[in-house]
Amino acid sequence: MIIIMNRLAPESEVTAVVDKIRAAGLSEHVSRGAERTIIGAVGDERSLSPEMFESMPGVERAMRVVREYRIVSRETHPQDSVVQVRGLAFGGPAWQVIAGPSAVESGAQVAAAARAAREAGCRLLHGGVFKQHPSPYGFQGLGVEGIEQLIAAGRAEGLPVVSELADVRMLDVFLEQGVDVIQIGSRSMQNVELLKEVGRLNKPVILKRGIAATLGDWLMAAEYIAAGGNHNIVFCERGIRSFEPAYRATLDVSAIPLLKRETHLPVIVDPSHAAGKAWLVPALAKAALAAGADGLLLDMHPQPETALCEADQALTPLGLAALMAELRPLAAALGRSL
Amino acid sequence: MIIIMNRLAPESEVTAVVDKIRAAGLSEHVSRGAERTIIGAVGDERSLSPEMFESMPGVERAMRVVREYRIVSRETHPQDSVVQVRGLAFGGPAWQVIAGPSAVESGAQVAAAARAAREAGCRLLHGGVFKQHPSPYGFQGLGVEGIEQLIAAGRAEGLPVVSELADVRMLDVFLEQGVDVIQIGSRSMQNVELLKEVGRLNKPVILKRGIAATLGDWLMAAEYIAAGGNHNIVFCERGIRSFEPAYRATLDVSAIPLLKRETHLPVIVDPSHAAGKAWLVPALAKAALAAGADGLLLDMHPQPETALCEADQALTPLGLAALMAELRPLAAALGRSL
Amino acid sequence: MIIIMNRLAPESEVTAVVDKIRAAGLSEHVSRGAERTIIGAVGDERSLSPEMFESMPGVERAMRVVREYRIVSRETHPQDSVVQVRGLAFGGPAWQVIAGPSAVESGAQVAAAARAAREAGCRLLHGGVFKQHPSPYGFQGLGVEGIEQLIAAGRAEGLPVVSELADVRMLDVFLEQGVDVIQIGSRSMQNVELLKEVGRLNKPVILKRGIAATLGDWLMAAEYIAAGGNHNIVFCERGIRSFEPAYRATLDVSAIPLLKRETHLPVIVDPSHAAGKAWLVPALAKAALAAGADGLLLDMHPQPETALCEADQALTPLGLAALMAELRPLAAALGRSL
Amino acid sequence: MIIIMNRLAPESEVTAVVDKIRAAGLSEHVSRGAERTIIGAVGDERSLSPEMFESMPGVERAMRVVREYRIVSRETHPQDSVVQVRGLAFGGPAWQVIAGPSAVESGAQVAAAARAAREAGCRLLHGGVFKQHPSPYGFQGLGVEGIEQLIAAGRAEGLPVVSELADVRMLDVFLEQGVDVIQIGSRSMQNVELLKEVGRLNKPVILKRGIAATLGDWLMAAEYIAAGGNHNIVFCERGIRSFEPAYRATLDVSAIPLLKRETHLPVIVDPSHAAGKAWLVPALAKAALAAGADGLLLDMHPQPETALCEADQALTPLGLAALMAELRPLAAALGRSL
Incomplete structure (x- = not known):
């Protein structure tokens, strides 16, 4: 999961997002740019959803990195199924x-x-x-x-x-x-x-x-x-x-x-x-x-x-x-x- | 139901449409214009569907005149329901x-x-x-x-x-x-x-x-x-x-x-x-x-x-x-x- | 700009993306997760476009972090204009x-x-x-x-x-x-x-x-x-x-x-x-x-x-x-x- | 042009539609069904538009019978153009x-x-x-x-x-x-x-x-x-x-x-x-x-x-x-x- 913070989000809002990532058993990776702070959640993101973060103050957007479907995905089964x-x-x-x-x-x-x-x-x-x-x-x-x-x-x-x-x-x-x-x-x-x-x-x-x-x-x-x-x-x-x-x-x-x-x-x-x-x-x-x-x-x-x-x-x-x-x-x- | 015939539809195709309307218990009303013949089916059109006619040769389009919904329609119940x-x-x-x-x-x-x-x-x-x-x-x-x-x-x-x-x-x-x-x-x-x-x-x-x-x-x-x-x-x-x-x-x-x-x-x-x-x-x-x-x-x-x-x-x-x-x-x- | 690499992208493809970011005068921030490597481009992203990266091998998706419009954006002008x-x-x-x-x-x-x-x-x-x-x-x-x-x-x-x-x-x-x-x-x-x-x-x-x-x-x-x-x-x-x-x-x-x-x-x-x-x-x-x-x-x-x-x-x-x-x-x- | 009147449209509204058709140099063809009166305008309908009728009282819908495009239509030029x-x-x-x-x-x-x-x-x-x-x-x-x-x-x-x-x-x-x-x-x-x-x-x-x-x-x-x-x-x-x-x-x-x-x-x-x-x-x-x-x-x-x-x-x-x-x-x- 990638979480993009608002330009003016204070440190406390970044911390709240990080706490939520850790509470779900994942770890965070914070990248502070000139215009936005971007937080990556590292680990099994299926216990997370973008909505969990988009309802938090200071969050502009959250998006999955990995697809939600798994069994039907070619990633887990590269050969064609018949x-x-x-x-x-x-x-x-x-x-x-x-x-x-x-x-x-x-x-x-x-x-x-x-x-x-x-x-x-x-x-x-x-x-x-x-x-x-x-x-x-x-x-x-x-x-x-x-x-x-x-x-x-x-x-x-x-x-x-x-x-x-x-x-x-x-x-x-x-x-x-x-x-x-x-x-x-x-x-x-x-x-x-x-x-x-x-x-x-x-x-x-x-x-x-x-x-x-x-x-x-x-x-x-x-x-x-x-x-x-x-x-x-x-x-x-x-x-x-x-x-x-x-x-x-x-x-x-x-x-x-x-x-x-x-x-x-x-x-x-x-x-x-x-x-x-x-x-x-x-x-x-x-x-x-x-x-x-x-x-x-x-x-x-x-x-x-x-x-x-x-x-x-x-x-x-x-x-x-x-x-x-x-x-x-x-x-x-x-x-x-x- | 209104049925619009193709510009070049021969008389036999018009007749087939008319026969189908009559077979369903309705009567027809045929209007021959310069560019198209238009056939109206007069009677209870709910026993008809546009598809019945659009699959016939010579028919360009067929369309309902009366709405298909009846009980929920304001036509049959003009006052607001509470x-x-x-x-x-x-x-x-x-x-x-x-x-x-x-x-x-x-x-x-x-x-x-x-x-x-x-x-x-x-x-x-x-x-x-x-x-x-x-x-x-x-x-x-x-x-x-x-x-x-x-x-x-x-x-x-x-x-x-x-x-x-x-x-x-x-x-x-x-x-x-x-x-x-x-x-x-x-x-x-x-x-x-x-x-x-x-x-x-x-x-x-x-x-x-x-x-x-x-x-x-x-x-x-x-x-x-x-x-x-x-x-x-x-x-x-x-x-x-x-x-x-x-x-x-x-x-x-x-x-x-x-x-x-x-x-x-x-x-x-x-x-x-x-x-x-x-x-x-x-x-x-x-x-x-x-x-x-x-x-x-x-x-x-x-x-x-x-x-x-x-x-x-x-x-x-x-x-x-x-x-x-x-x-x-x-x-x-x-x-x-x- | 955030660039998400394919799960199996080799190191050389990550390096190529990093080189392109640097060539455009920005710096990179690489986050390696269990399932994906994510690269953030830090700096003025307007000289970049997602297409520049999405045509590169190993790149799954690239997306802007900052809006492309600037003068009309409320970010640069928080008060209502009349x-x-x-x-x-x-x-x-x-x-x-x-x-x-x-x-x-x-x-x-x-x-x-x-x-x-x-x-x-x-x-x-x-x-x-x-x-x-x-x-x-x-x-x-x-x-x-x-x-x-x-x-x-x-x-x-x-x-x-x-x-x-x-x-x-x-x-x-x-x-x-x-x-x-x-x-x-x-x-x-x-x-x-x-x-x-x-x-x-x-x-x-x-x-x-x-x-x-x-x-x-x-x-x-x-x-x-x-x-x-x-x-x-x-x-x-x-x-x-x-x-x-x-x-x-x-x-x-x-x-x-x-x-x-x-x-x-x-x-x-x-x-x-x-x-x-x-x-x-x-x-x-x-x-x-x-x-x-x-x-x-x-x-x-x-x-x-x-x-x-x-x-x-x-x-x-x-x-x-x-x-x-x-x-x-x-x-x-x-x-x-x- | 076909004009479908509202179920309860009085005779005067039908007459107004007929008058408008005649004023445009076409003639009318009126079909009175159990549920709707339908009026066909016979003649060159390009001088008419559905909007002209749909703004009139008592009109439920009006629709063209002939396509508006003419030169590019296959009707006027049946062979493929190269x-x-x-x-x-x-x-x-x-x-x-x-x-x-x-x-x-x-x-x-x-x-x-x-x-x-x-x-x-x-x-x-x-x-x-x-x-x-x-x-x-x-x-x-x-x-x-x-x-x-x-x-x-x-x-x-x-x-x-x-x-x-x-x-x-x-x-x-x-x-x-x-x-x-x-x-x-x-x-x-x-x-x-x-x-x-x-x-x-x-x-x-x-x-x-x-x-x-x-x-x-x-x-x-x-x-x-x-x-x-x-x-x-x-x-x-x-x-x-x-x-x-x-x-x-x-x-x-x-x-x-x-x-x-x-x-x-x-x-x-x-x-x-x-x-x-x-x-x-x-x-x-x-x-x-x-x-x-x-x-x-x-x-x-x-x-x-x-x-x-x-x-x-x-x-x-x-x-x-x-x-x-x-x-x-x-x-x-x-x-x-x-």
């Missing part, structure tokens, strides 16, 4: 593409989606069953029945299954039914109780970025999961909120190389929710992979124009197959495989 | 000021806070017991023990008690212990399951704004609560995320008059979390009330420099008393009371 | 309210506006003559003829005159015609050549905040003016761009107390451009003053519904008079005068 | 990469930069001579002398030359010296007088996006140039301001496909200013091209660690060559050439 899902590796040389409907609507619909996903070359099936619809009058998902249909569709096509968990009380159902990957949605990224619960599992978790989460916030959310013992975490960028009204969210491609530098864990991208429009998805998917992402999560619907929600962002089976065909030469050019 | 908390009215002529510690740390701490709050003229006590700390290594709150201490402190000083609920599984404890007002925090504003649960109660709810929630998102979150039958909702603005690094969140004072126009429900403001610094709180508190807020939610700690979290934003008892003294003439000047 | 405009003081106990049309449209229009402004109790007249319209097909202002009409209207009512300068080539006209206060608009806040030019004058300048300018950016823009010798600067907050679509810009009331702490110069607020709607202006005006602003800049038009631009944000003469009547008791309650 | 710079085509199948120093510092420095750019395969040289430094105490550029050095370096290597113009008074110098492409920087994107001046030329213009400009704002800025007669416009995305502090600006890759849909003009990307760090540039460059950009503008310096400004974002000659080598297979995979 997260395994039933034999599929996230974070290795191969890109993993997950596809499926935003909401499971029926057994037939999700079966058709699974078939189209597999035929296009995707290796995992996604389907939403507990929808966090922005409106109480909107489609809330099929619930448990939807999970059964999703699992059946995935098993029939040999695709592991990904679904979003938003309510801790549904965790048992997810486990009993055999959902392969638990997705934490962007609205739940800071739902601490949910993070703690999935942290206790030995099951892969896709952690989507909150729409206004900084990379630091997001890494700390992952640290919550990791601190519980579950290190099978895949980050999923899905766009952040900006002032631009032309699309649903601003896909933050810069987050990809930054995360790859800060953490050893895999990073995938959901271009569908960022775009909000199916026609935009291919350009964003390619940009994400070119920036270094390890895979994609794509909204796809057998008949988007009949979809019960997010109809405008789902790729058709044809659109998905066309995109996958475009990705193959891209993978080769970028030294990856698909 | 939310009662044990005899205290939110939304009437009097400002209500809630104060207390960000986290209950001990019986003695919260008792001292309650006393200071009452002495300063505040009428409700706030205290956090399940903290959603951004770090898994930070203070997570005292839990059930903290509720007991909070309730005891409130009862001793005759102050109704407000606390944040973030985990649906804790709802029964809140009810058994007699928490008077349930606060939904900004990270939970779109936790739909939680909104549904508090929507089933007959108990006042303070609904904080998500850090990146538009006013529309926020009103829809309130509609979730209201749709369950609970209309005792108080909105609480607490700052939004912007590019400015100089403070923790940008207090959105414009939200206050806009909400007062859109909804009949009361609106209060939490300047402490927006500021992130105690010295900024008085200016923001006065700004919020001058803009038309019905009350305040203030972080206060008997000894901020020892606080286990958010030390730098808590007012001291002296600071709280000084602010309340400043608010009295302001209330008179603005035609309110305190 | 900016005089023909006998009117900005930054003293009295609030100054400037009103007038977004665009001068005719001699009669601006004369009517001036009369209404004076009758309502405003003490300065504003009028736009070179409009920076977002569209090339929109009204571009009356130009020189407009200045003459504006000056005539101001002189007739005894009101000093404020107008926006966006093109350096028009500066002479502003000076010859006797514009009393030069306004730098939000789109020009970082037009460095313009800032340098008005920095050479001995004439008050109102410096509006850029729509995405941090407080640091804004203070540096003022420093440009001040560095040229002109210290007669009044800051004008007018809203920043956020994700919220419900109003034109997010009025940043927190900027007011923050600026008052960072700089000795006066701060006023333009609620009209933030609101974008006349009905919102009174609430925002009161919020700004309650937060500590020294005055207001208000859009007003004798007949808003006929205005050639920004028709929806202009107050009517009646609306202006009603707002001024509301502000008088507020001034008394806040210890100011009007 | 902008020629001394035989190089922007907007055709080949990517164009511009490289050079953020600031020209000496004849030797820019000559070395030009050589490295050519050797790496770049086809245009960039150099800044009038710097818009955020600080008045920072390096302001070499001015006219710098242009001469830049031109000399470009001519020596056979590279057309790009430089930023921020001050209208310097336009003649740019023309006399033979700058091949005039760049309008992001701080000047809404400097209307500058846009008008370059609109009168017959010379290619690179128009950077303002840091908080919506796509609509940006297209209107281009329309200003085009309305003057100069259609040789190349858009350059360079990152927008968001809440994320981890990099300098958020590169908005979604802007690329959206612009390509809205306008027929070429779009390039400056990843250097978005990243603010050289190590981030390759990932962003590849993302931009994969999203459909027509070229890049790259900061490069022969010796970044000695650079007078923006030292941390410049590629070295080696870094530039390595990136260009990575781009060649990418171009092939994406059906482009380099």
